[in-house]
Amino acid sequence: MRQTEKSRILIIEDDAHIAEGLKLNLSLQGYEAAIAGSGTEGLRMWKEYNPHLVVLDIMLPGLDGLAVLRHIRLEDEKLPVLILSAKGALDDRIKGFSCGVDDYLAKPFHLEEFLLRIERLLTRASWNRDRSGGIGRAEPGETQxxxxxxxxxxxxxxxxxxxxxxxxxxxxxxxxxxxxxxxxxxxxxxxxxxxxxxxxxxxxxxxxxxxxxxxxxxxxxxxxxxxxxxxxxxxxxxxxxxx
The missing domain is CATH 1.10.10.10 (Winged helix-like DNA-binding domain superfamily/Winged helix DNA-binding domain)
Incomplete structure (x- = not known):
């Protein structure tokens, strides 16, 4: 089911070709998307952009994706995060889930599956927000x-x-x-x-x-x-x- 609100998605990916392709396809699905090309830039944009979901690569310059994920989870345990990485071995997936990722998709991937996973994560997050408390990350105008x-x-x-x-x-x-x-x-x-x-x-x-x-x-x-x-x-x- 398509989200009635235009959800903001932050793509933290250093491969410009992949990042731009994801942004284009997410935009065609009615989402708003922004790109960060490194882990450090990703953390900065996460705080400024206040996304509803993060798509995160692991192999990033400077600060790797798992470090980014750990820092996000220190402040926000509920933000949906999807790891999209060439590191698709079982050990890599276990590390990702241990750090608090919500879903893990290995490269190469099928676009249709990626979009379905995005929609599922956003739908679940919306359902959880309607039924649970907690401070989370403030939305504009929201009293907390x-x-x-x-x-x-x-x-x-x-x-x-x-x-x-x-x-x-x-x-x-x-x-x-x-x-x-x-x-x-x-x-x-x-x-x-x-x-x-x-x-x-x-x-x-x-x-x-x-x-x-x-x-x-x-x-x-x-x-x-x-x-x-x-x-x-x-x-x-x-x-x-x-x-």
Whole structure:
């Protein structure tokens, strides 16, 4: 069944001939498609383009496809991702599914099968959105709130009600909060937080992460010197959790 909404699909593929062919055929099916030619560009466009589905190659220059997938899953466990790769051996498929991919199609492939898999993934994702909660990734205009302790965060307006009253969050603060919320109860290293929260900037250091944690504790902890929500883990990083 064709989607009534024009779904956005991000193609992360370094072979320009394949990428342009996929984009053309997806456009003919009524989808909106964009192309990223590397893993690093793919992560940047994923954040900016806010796609409904990602088509991902594994063998990419710089950052490989599995690394891209792991970073996406840190922030969004529900975004449909289809791996399209020449690495079609069983071990490669197992690695892909272990990293959280939703479907795996080996090259060479039949276009009709590819399009059917895309349609199935989008239909299932739409069905899940209608029946489940969770913060996911915000759609334009969508109100999304998250509460913990006596705090309430509205990601649609970048505001929070906390111990300091009503405050305005920066986009970076909201992005880090999303990372922690999506990984509630999971230890995160400073390096992972840095890469997911800031991308791959060579001028940003792990000390920047520490400074932002201090800021979040000031906003949301009753006693910032003895945090219970944003906790430090020695030799590991940080962990966000709450009752």
């Amino acid at each position: 709130r998250y509460t913990f302790g006596g705090n309430s965060i509205d990601f649609s307006t970048l505001t929070a009600e906390c111990r300091q009253g009503m405050i305005q969050l920066t986009e970076q603060e909201a992005r880090l909060l999303r990372v922690f919320i999506a990984n509630r109860g999971k230890p995160l290293s400073r390096k992972i937080i840095l890469e997911v929260g800031w991308g791959y900037s060579g001028v940003t250091t792990t000390r920047t992460v520490d400074n932002f944690i201090v800021r979040l504790r000031k906003y949301f902890e009753d006693d910032p010197q003895n945090p219970i929500y944003f906790r430090s883990l020695r030799s590991v990083g940080y962990l966000f959790d709450h009752p």
